[in-house]
Amino acid sequence: MSEFLRSYLVVVWFGLAAFLVGSLLLGISALLRPNNPTSEKLLSYESGVDPVGDGWSQSQIRYYVFALLFVIFDVEAVFIFPWATQLERYGGFGLVEMAVFVAVLVLGLVYAWRKGVLRWV
Amino acid sequence: MGLFVFVCAAAMVLVGAVGVVTRNNPVHAALSLVLTLFGIAVLFVANNAHFLAAVQVIVYAGAIVVLFLFVIMLLGVDQAEDLSLEPLTVQRPLALVVSIGVTGVIIAAVLKSQDALFARGTGIDSATLQDADANIRQLSRSIFTDYVFAFEVTSVLLLIAVVGTVVMSRRQHGQHVEESV
Amino acid sequence: MFAALFSVFVTAADWVSPSIDYHALAPEIILAGGVVVVLLLDLFTSENNKWMLGPVTSFTLLGSFIPILTLALSDSGTRSLFDGRYVVDNFSLTMKGLFVLAGYLVVLLSSDYLREGDFYEGEYWILMLSSLLGMVMMASSRDLVSIFVSLEFLSIPAYMMAAWRKRDLRSNEAGVKYFLLGVFASALMLYGMSLLYGISNSTLLTDIGKYVSGEMSAVRAVAILFVVVGFAFKISAVPFHTWAPDTYEGAPTPVTAFLSVASKAAGFVALLTVVYVGFPNASEVWQPVFWIFAALTMTVGNVMALRQTNIVRMLAYSSISQGGFILMPLAIAGEGDSAGAALRAVVTYLLVYAATNLGVFAVVIAVSHKTRSGAISSYGGLFSYAPGLAIVMTIFMASLAGIPPLGGWIGKFGSFQALVSAGTTWGYALAVIGAVNTVIAFGYYGNVMREMWMRPVPDGDTTHVVVPSAITVALGLTTFATLLMGILPGLVLHFGDLANLAGAFGG
Secondary structure, three states: OOHHHHHHHHHHHHHHHHHHHHHHHHHHHHHHOOOOOOHHHHOOOEOOEOOOOOOOOOOOHHHHHHHHHHHHHHHHHHHHHHHHHOHHHHHHHHHHHHHHHHHHHHHHHHHHHHOOOOOOO | OHHHHHHHHHHHHHHHHHHHHHOOOHHHHHHHHHHHHHHHHHHHHHOOOHHHHHHHHHHHHHHHHHHHHHHHHHHOOOOOOOOOOOOOOOHHHHHHHHHHHHHHHHHHHHHHOHHHHHHHOOOOOHHHHHOOOHHHHHHHHHHHOOOHHHHHHHHHHHHHHHHHHHHHHOOOOOOOOOOOO | OHHHHHHOOOOOOOOOOOOOOHHHHHHHHHHHHHHHHHHHHHHHOOHHHHHHHHHHHHHHHHHHHHHHHHHHHOOOOOEEEOOOOEEEOHHHHHHHHHHHHHHHHHHHHHHHHHHHOOOOOHHHHHHHHHHHHHHHHHHHEOEHHHHHHHHHHHHHHHHHHHOOOOOOHHHHHHHHHHHHHHHHHHHHHHHHHHHHHHHHOOOEHHHHHHHOOOOOOHHHHHHHHHHHHHHHHHOOOOOOOOHHHHHHHHOOHHHHHHHHHHHHHHHHHHHHHHHHHHOOOOHHHHHHHHHHHHHHHHHHHHHHHHOOOEHHHHHHHHHHHHHHHHHHHHHHOOOOOOHHHHHHHHHHHHHHHHHHHHHHHHHHHHHHHHHOOOEHHHHOOHHHHOHHHHHHHHHHHHHHHOOOOOHHHHHHHHHHHHHHHHOOHHHHHHHHHHHHHHHHHHHHHHHHHHHHHHOOOOOOOOOOOOOOHHHHHHHHHHHHHHHHHHHOHHHHHHHOOOHHHHOOOOO
């Protein structure tokens, strides 16, 4: 096993620890609490209001636009990150290229804003 | 140990992929996809490409699957499709035959020419193995030399994605939302 | 602080910024700039000034045609950028010219259509410009990454344009079918590309060309097959054509014209570069594939076209079968020294087909404006009330059928000549199949002519057809091009004389 992979072993230990802590807490509370269900208690919790409709109901299309904008800027970050680690090396050329890249993407945000899809009503 | 990691990751990928196809509830299928994508990230790590692994988790397992879930919820999971109604009854068995055939051909081809592939593969060079940052440096070098034009144009492609989404998701023409201040 | 800022501009010694030939990239840069300008104009002009978006789009296209001309006239020959990943040579310039001019004609066809229907206009122009940008890039791309980016670039806007009539179920169906099958094809092709990269350790097509040779290992054959099949979807070659009729019928008619001409030509351009630069030494793999594709595509397209009653659906199948004719020379491109002849035949056919097919769609748009019908029978007696349109349509139909002395004849002639001059049994066999199909094609092209000239007007309504001026210009240009290429074939054959792409063969 290489040194490189060994460093990822930490991730495995953390995952195991998280799993253990979670199951421990839930297990202890399951053993200690009284069990007396009523229909009100079994209702899913929705910010203190009585839930309306089914949990699987159709969602608004606006969420989709937001999610897609998020994905686009996520992808942008993927390109910016390698550049950021090598900022000095690519100098002015890299700066200009990245500025053009970001400017075009910001144009997308401006478009969404002008078309009113960023407003929630 | 490398083999162990590979087998575990490959099992994740395959179980997830089968789950995507066989799950009846599309939300469960999308979550199976997370397993597949995560397995691929582990494979990237095993090949010392840990920037790719991070991107795989952040963009694919994170953002893209969230987008999928939004689309699924947008269509409404409660409106189940009637799968018993099939206009072309041959297509399911036919798809099975074709997919098994294609998989078989690919496996046979790779097995048959594995010697040639091994001869070509130079493996991971030693610089990458010793230096954990080499991967991301090579990536940025590619972006700013050979693929700089493709990279720039990708920004316009992402812009088109925004425009297309807005057009396709807006209700109809003439219903412009008033200009915001 | 300022010192730190300026140190950013000091370039480290071990990295040299790529020298960029801006003249060679000028068409792409102008198109990308056009996308941005149209977007900004759309956002920041009032509803009354939106009319200017169409003219701005056409000026962008004409503007990007100028550097194509200056590059063609300059003496510097082939320009190679980014280590040969992006090449501007005669072949790519010819195809760029084709794409830009076809785009200009589609703008002419679209402007009135958009005005009358209740469509988003600014976004339409933005998407069309960016799709054209992808096509123009495709003509120069010589490595897998650029090819893939340009393929997505030209396809993604086209998926959305196919679904532009948002409240029409047919148009939605068109968009969804096109999108699903297109994405599936991209995935197949990407898998093939990853295998190619695994074999050759390079994305550069010339490097791949070196490794995809010698003893043909099985994985190379699979990789080539996947890449070719991916493009076969794009050019709607049978058996990967199933999306085409539904998409063509459902999409707005100008978009159909765009898909059947520009998008298809882009698929062929990609196929040509991949085959000629990437797999010149693997002809034993792709020649049989193209043979089967060509034979099936011609035959199935023709037979299905005979049965159609809707003009756009008929044209969809006709364009499928024309794709088969264009594919024909590729089936023998690896034989001896016939690579150059095959390339010339394909490029010539593409130029002729683009002019003629755009003209056909211009007539269809003009006529449907009056008849409000897509049935072929609605063309009955067209000559009696719109003689100009009937004559022009006859010219286009005859050109598509390959009757001399029209452009289509030159295209078909070149294809058959390339097949026969290769001198192989398979070449002769395909030529025979092509000849039979040419005769079958007279059936449905002749049917339209018969309707126009001999049948009575179906509803007796012989009011004059008002042809918008933009469509008149488009009709004039396409008719002129169709006639000119037929009468002076030397003009177009000159464009097909592209030695440098075929140079990889025989080496």
